Amino acid sequence: xxxxxxxxxxxxxxxxxxxxxxxxxxxxxxxxxxxxxxxxxxxxxxxxxxxxxxxxxxxxxxxxxxxxxxxxxxxxxxxxxxxxxxxxxxxxxxxxxxxxxxxxxxxxxxxxxxxxxxxxxxxxxxxxxxxxxxxxxxxxxxxxxxxxxxxxxxxxxxxxxxxxxxxxxxxxxxxxxxxxxxxxxxxxxxxxxxxxxxxxxxxxxxxxxxxxxxxxxxxxxxxxxxxxxxxxxxxxxxxxxxxxxxxxxxxxxxxxxxxxxxxxxxxxxxxxxxxxxxxxxxxx
Numbered sequence: 001x002x003x004x005x006x007x008x009x010x011x012x013x014x015x016x017x018x019x020x021x022x023x024x025x026x027x028x029x030x031x032x033x034x035x036x037x038x039x040x041x042x043x044x045x046x047x048x049x050x051x052x053x054x055x056x057x058x059x060x061x062x063x064x065x066x067x068x069x070x071x072x073x074x075x076x077x078x079x080x081x082x083x084x085x086x087x088x089x090x091x092x093x094x095x096x097x098x099x100x101x102x103x104x105x106x107x108x109x110x111x112x113x114x115x116x117x118x119x120x121x122x123x124x125x126x127x128x129x130x131x132x133x134x135x136x137x138x139x140x141x142x143x144x145x146x147x148x149x150x151x152x153x154x155x156x157x158x159x160x161x162x163x164x165x166x167x168x169x170x171x172x173x174x175x176x177x178x179x180x181x182x183x184x185x186x187x188x189x190x191x192x193x194x195x196x197x198x199x200x201x202x203x204x205x206x207x208x209x210x211x212x213x214x215x216x217x218x219x220x221x222x223x224x225x226x227x228x229x230x231x232x233x234x235x236x237x238x239x240x241x242x243x244x245x246x247x248x249x250x251x252x253x254x255x256x257x258x259x260x261x262x263x264x265x266x267x268x269x270x271x272x273x274x275x276x277x278x279x280x281x282x283x284x
Contacts, residue, residue, distance in 0.1 A: 028278075030104070031067065031070060031107065031109075032066075032103055032107060032108065033109070034071075034072045034092075034109075034110075034111050034112070035053055035056045035057055035071070035073045035074065035112045036087050036112065037049050037052075037085055038126055038128055040085050040116075041127070046084075049076075049114055050076060052114055053073060053085075053114060054073075054076070054078060055193050057071055059197075063197070063279065063280060064280060065278035072095045075091065075129070087129065089128055089132070089133045089137075090130075092133065092138075096142065100144065100145055103146075105148060107147040107148070108278075109142075109147050110150075110151045110152075111152045112153045113126065113152075113153070113154050113156050113159070115128075115157075116157050117158040118158055119158045119161045119179075123136065124159070124160075124162045135165040135166070136165050138166065139166045150170065151171075152166055152173045154175045155186060155189040155192060157186055158183055160178040160182060161179050163175045163240055163247070167246065168245050169244075169245035171245065172241070172272055172275070174240070175242075176189075177238065178238045182237050184236040184237070187228070188224055188237060188239060191227065192220050195219040195223050202219075203215050211276065212272065214241075214257055214272035217239070217241050218252050221251070221252035224237060224239060239251065241269065241272060244267045254268070255269030257270070257273040258270075
């Protein structure tokens with residue numbers, strides 16, 4: 001398990017202190033999501049991706065407070081079990097084009113990607129059915145989207161190469177890997193689904209009765225590390241979170257979860273720590 005450094009522990013202590021807590025922002029008016037399932041490549045991944053894509057949708061619409069009518073699954077047709085998996089660039093473009101005019105400034109937009117990818121020395125490429133899509137093309141699709149909460153969960157291989165292009169102020173970008181030679185299949189998708197299924201007390205590090213996006217990211221990172229340790233493997237992925245818009249991600253043990261006492265160059269974690277997961281309650 002990843003050890004939390006002292007300043008993370010202090011940050012959680014400060015967050016739990018009762019002294020003049022900042023007022024909570026009203027929840028987004030509407031929450032939108034697009035789940036992109038890339039090209040599986042073989043029968044084994046066809047089954048894995050099919051299950052993971054559906055699990056992501058259930059997480060958003062059953063565990064979290066996303067209206068099913070506002071969650072789009074691209075590359076998988078649940079009503080057509082025999083249909084091959086794998087989104088096309090045209091399908092992704094069409095999904096974004098359909099949702100973009102409906103998204104208002106007070107809304108939330110989450111993007112989840114699943115699949116294989118590669119880095120060719122210049123661009124990252126998400127493998128699709130037909131022409132692949134690179135990091136710049138994916139970022140361009142969302143360049144005009146303006147809403148106050150934007151979260152990108154890039155769970156695919158080589159996702160660290162997509163982070164700089166998607167980074168911008170006010171947006172949280174999470175990548176399963178760093179921008180390096182981390183090209184193996186990622187453990188992050190299953191770790192995310194496992195961590196997301198835990199009850200609130202297991203994720204709630206500052207014991208305030210709620211779960212922030214940062215707390216979920218820490219749990220996922222720890223789960224990934226534990227998987228490699230249990231298998232006696234050298235870790236081949238180091239998840240990154242960027243929420244200060246500088247195009248550089250930070251690993252779990254380098255996040256700032258409360259304002260530091262002085263000026264620092266890196267401030268990843270502050271926005272994610274302030275963003276609470278819209279967990280459904282039994283009354284919803």
